[in-house]
Amino acid sequence: MQTIDLTLQIWRQKNSDAPGDFETYTLKNISTAMSFLEMLDLLNENLTLQGQEPVAFDHDCREGICGMCGAMVNGIAHGPQSETTLCQLHMRHFNSGDTLVIEPFRSRAFPVKRDLVIDRSALDRIIQAGGYISINTGGAPEANTIAIPSPTAELAMDAAACIGCGACVASCPNGAAMLFTGARISQLSLLPQGQPERKERALAMVMAMDKEGFGNCSNERECEAVCPKAISIRHIARMNREYLSASFLGE
Amino acid sequence: MWFVRFLTSSIGKKWLMAVSGLLLLLFLGSHIAGIATLYLGSTAFQSYAEQLHSHMLFLSLFRIGLLLLFMIHISTGLFLFYQNRKARPNPYRISVRVATHSLAAHAHGIRESLPLAARTMPYTGLLILSFIIIHIFGFSFGPQDVPVAKTVVTLLRSPAYGLLYIFSFTVLAMHIHHGIWSLLQTLGLSHPRFTVFIARMTTILPIFFLIVAGGIPLLLVCGVDL
Numbered sequence: 176m177q178t179i180d181l182t183l184q185i186w187r188q189k190n191s192d193a194p195g196d197f198e199t200y201t202l203k204n205i206s207t208a209m210s211f212l213e214m215l216d217l218l219n220e221n222l223t224l225q226g227q228e229p230v231a232f233d234h235d236c237r238e239g240i241c242g243m244c245g246a247m248v249n250g251i252a253h254g255p256q257s258e259t260t261l262c263q264l265h266m267r268h269f270n271s272g273d274t275l276v277i278e279p280f281r282s283r284a285f286p287v288k289r290d291l292v293i294d295r296s297a298l299d300r301i302i303q304a305g306g307y308i309s310i311n312t313g314g315a316p317e318a319n320t321i322a323i324p325s326p327t328a329e330l331a332m333d334a335a336a337c338i339g340c341g342a343c344v345a346s347c348p349n350g351a352a353m354l355f356t357g358a359r360i361s362q363l364s365l366l367p368q369g370q371p372e373r374k375e376r377a378l379a380m381v382m383a384m385d386k387e388g389f390g391n392c393s394n395e396r397e398c399e400a401v402c403p404k405a406i407s408i409r410h411i412a413r414m415n416r417e418y419l420s421a422s423f424l425g426e
Numbered sequence: 427m428w429f430v431r432f433l434t435s436s437i438g439k440k441w442l443m444a445v446s447g448l449l450l451l452l453f454l455g456s457h458i459a460g461i462a463t464l465y466l467g468s469t470a471f472q473s474y475a476e477q478l479h480s481h482m483l484f485l486s487l488f489r490i491g492l493l494l495l496f497m498i499h500i501s502t503g504l505f506l507f508y509q510n511r512k513a514r515p516n517p518y519r520i521s522v523r524v525a526t527h528s529l530a531a532h533a534h535g536i537r538e539s540l541p542l543a544a545r546t547m548p549y550t551g552l553l554i555l556s557f558i559i560i561h562i563f564g565f566s567f568g569p570q571d572v573p574v575a576k577t578v579v580t581l582l583r584s585p586a587y588g589l590l591y592i593f594s595f596t597v598l599a600m601h602i603h604h605g606i607w608s609l610l611q612t613l614g615l616s617h618p619r620f621t622v623f624i625a626r627m628t629t630i631l632p633i634f635f636l637i638v639a640g641g642i643p644l645l646l647v648c649g650v651d652l
């Protein structure tokens with residue numbers, strides 16, 4: 176089994192109010208078959224055995240679909256591998272002797288709860304503002320009652336692939352949540368079920384986004400470059416279109 | 427009011443930047459077309475200037491509109507710059523930029539604008555503002571008893587002034603290089619059918635502008651008589 180040794184500089188912070196700082200750890204004999212999170216597990220095992228506080232980090236499915244994990248690894252959200260979450264990043268992409276700086280996703284709207292754990296509920300509140308369909312459908316209709324052309328369904332699915340990890344916000348030089356909100360608005364605006372509330376949704380979700388203290392998009396494209404689901408900034412353009420038409424032509 | 431609510435939203439402010447930027451771009455086009463008469467010689471340029479100044483009412487209205495546009499573009503830009511800095515109070519220890527081109531453009535093997543141009547928009551914008559101030563004080567508020575063609579040729583012939591102009595035009599070209607693509611994206615004009623066309627225009631238009639406008643000080647500094 177191939178192993179590597181790493182120096183880790185990890186952000187440690189007791190709680191939202193405490194000032195944080197970087198701690199340096201040396202971790203030896205890391206199997207290159209490990210995922211990044213398993214490497215952190217190994218570190219935490221060692222820390223626990225030494226009687227120290229383990230590093231807090233969020234994780235759940237560990238297969239890139241839940242959106243819980245995420246950290247900045249040497250300045251890149253979810254690490255240097257593109258189109259993967261942190262849990263899908265494997266240690267074979269690093270060399271023995273590397274120093275990794277691991278920081279939490281940072282944004283005014285994402286307060287650090289502890290170490291690498293952040294509060295992303297700002298994204299939930301954007302969804303709560305309109306990222307749903309509220310028509311009374313009665314009993315479940317037959318699956319093919321509403322015909323949707325395959326390319327449209329694909330396009331909507333590209334947007335719906337968003338797992339809400341917050342990497343777009345974390346990597347945006349302005350801390351903007353436009354890719355997230357754009358993907359959510361796009362997904363429903365493309366589908367027939369989303370049409371009745373299309374305009375209200377665009378207005379409400381953008382207003383909710385602004386209220387959370389995110390920055391403004393300056394079209395630097397960093398978000399889609401780090402997005403583990405490769406969501407295109409074309410969805411931001413669609414959101415701009417939706418918001419414009421809702422503002423000027425909405426009821 | 428819906429319009430105020432729209433303009434104070436994040437997308438509304440971006441829209442303000444895009445629309446004012448587009449109008450300023452149109453002004454730049456017309457301004458350069460006028461200035462290009464200098465290539466036909468000082469007399470042609472002088473008669474263009476006199477022709478333009480004979481429509482005082484039109485010119486005054488145009489100037490007020492232009493001033494308004496600049497004020498909107500600059501103040502909104504600075505406000506956004508300030509707001510965006512506040513959105514991340516704790517900076518990263520290491521911050522790496524990974525974006526080169528958008529995924530949509532990447533599929534065609536092209537890119538819309540250089541990441542450097544995107545990153546430096548507030549700074550290139552402020553450089554352009556200081557250039558415009560120098561430009562106006564040199565020419566618009568220049569000596570009134572001398573024909574403007576003579577003022578332009580005399581000033582731009584001095585290497586320091588000429589090089590300042592060429593430098594400023596390069597900065598401006600970089601600003602509109604990202605600006606063109608950015609404003610279309612903000613206005614929601616993004617469609618696979620136009621990706622390649624737009625990406626080409628973001629490079630061709632600024633370079634065309636740079637050649638036409640930058641050529642004048644370049645020729646004058648090199649000692650060519652216009």
